[in-house]
Amino acid sequence: TNSKEISFGNRGMTLEEDINETxxxxxxxxxxxxxxxxTPVQIVRVDYPKRSAAVIKEGYFKQASTTDYNGIYREKYVDFEAKETKxxxxxxxxxxxxxxxxxxxSVCEHGGICFLIIRFSQHDETYFFPAMKLFPYWESQFNGGRKSIPYKDVQRIGNLIPFHYQARVDYLSIIDHLYF
Amino acid sequence: TNSKEISFGNRGMTLEEDINETxxxxxxxxxxxxxxxxTPVQIVRVDYPKRSAAVIKEGYFKQASTTDYNGIYREKYVDFEAKETKxxxxxxxxxxxxxxxxxxxSVCEHGGICFLIIRFSQHDETYFFPAMKLFPYWESQFNGGRKSIPYKDVQRIGNLIPFHYQARVDYLSIIDHLYF
Ligand SMILES: [Mg+2]
Ligand SMILES: [Mg+2]
Structure with a gap:
């Protein structure tokens, strides 16, 4: 068994941290x-020490059934998943x-704004990729197609998300451009 | 220290379970x-046993910064908190x-549909209470007002949510009525 203290503050700026700051x-x-x-956690055992906070002593990571992020912008439901690749x-x-x-x-059917944020860390580029454009790639992998989206296609079909000092992954600027 | 195995399946139907089924x-x-x-969990220590799933060995419950539920209905952003009282x-x-x-x-300002679901378990009644109607009660408690909403007010201002076999807390029927 390999036990590890998790230090959430010291990993450098991951895509997730950049989006959270944004x-x-x-x-x-x-x-x-x-x-x-x-993060969804299956909690199995909890200790209740006297005069201090409850401690989770046994838990497991569950697979998320949806995406990472959601909320509201300009009266629209917004929903996305963030992924980083090397x-x-x-x-x-x-x-x-x-x-x-x-x-x-489902989100697309119900009129939400749904997309992927894809970071190519080696290129130091982060793209907005609409979910509607993702589905054909997803389907084609089961019909003999490739199991990845070429970088060139992400460049061509997606939108490069600008970096700003405060909005480090300024995806709302792309939403403004594409949906309003 | 009092340690406890949590059995999520055996508590009878709580409001949360009824809403989840709905x-x-x-x-x-x-x-x-x-x-x-x-539920937000601060994960402090994780074990990675060989050939089996990672185990959370130390974690703490964090306070939620938002509400319990959100999503999309009829192209609208929906956001609510569920509370049960005895x-x-x-x-x-x-x-x-x-x-x-x-x-x-904030959700109200951005055009979302926002509300509380309040169950009075002793009355076996569940109410839809719009967030906009909640705020005056919230403010008045800091100006010498009461620190609770009278049951009679919830009855009068809120909407009783119907129970259906499959939609046990059929709050969408209230949304249809109030917002469309
Ligand atoms: Mg992700
Ligand atoms: Mg709640």
Whole structure:
């Protein structure tokens, strides 16, 4: 068994941290209300020490049934998943789960704004990729197609998300451009 | 120290369970996509046993910064908190946290449908109470007002949510009535 203390503050700026900071900034400016959903945990055993906080002593990570982020912007429901890849030439579809695809399809049907945020860390680029454009790639992998989205396609079909000092992943600017 | 195995399946039907079943039903009928957010957990220590799933060995419950449920219905962003009380004559405002109030105010400003679901378990009644009607009660407690909402007010201002076999807390029927 390998035990590990998790230090959430010391990993450098991951995509998730950049998005969380961006969301905090959006919230502080009252631009949008978008939050990351907590990691789902199956809690099995809890200790209740006297005069101090309950301690989870046994728990397991559960697979998320939806996407990472959702909320409201300009009266619209917004829903997205964030993924980072070290791959230079493509985004592997194995990063996404089928129930997430099903969730994203439903959101699109119900009129929500749904997309992926894909970071190619080797290129230091972060893209906005609409869910509607993702589904054909997802389907084609089961019909002999490739199991990834070429980097060139992400560049061509997606939108490069600008970096700003306060909105480090300024995806609302892309939403403004595409949906309003 | 008092240690406890948590059995999530054997508590009888709590309000949360009724709502979760209702949401599952709505989802299965493609009526709405509304999920409970996972309980936020601060994970401190994780074991990684060989050939089996990671085990959380130390974690703490964090206070939720938003509400319990959100999602999309009829192209609208929906956001609510569910609360159960055993009190017969009033709903104590201590059940709600200030950051939840702030969150609900923001949601209202951004055009979302925001409300409380309040169950009076002794009356076996569950009410839909719009967030906009909650705020005056919340404010008045800091100006010498009472620290609870009288049951009579909930009856008068809120809407009794019907029970159906599959939609056990059929709050969408109230949304249809109030917002469309
Ligand atoms: Mg993710
Ligand atoms: Mg609750």
């Amino acid at each position: 969301n905090t900034y959006y919230l502080s400016r009252n631009k949008a209300i978008i939050h990351k959903k907590p 791959n230079k030439t493509s985004f592997p579809l194995s990063n996404i789960h089928e129930h997430q695809i099903n969730h994203m399809k | 949401n599952t039903y709505y989802l299965s009928r493609n009526k709405a996509i509304i999920h409970k957010k996972p 009190n017969k004559t009033s709903f104590p405002l201590s059940n709600i946290h200030e950051h939840q109030i702030n969150h609900m105010k």
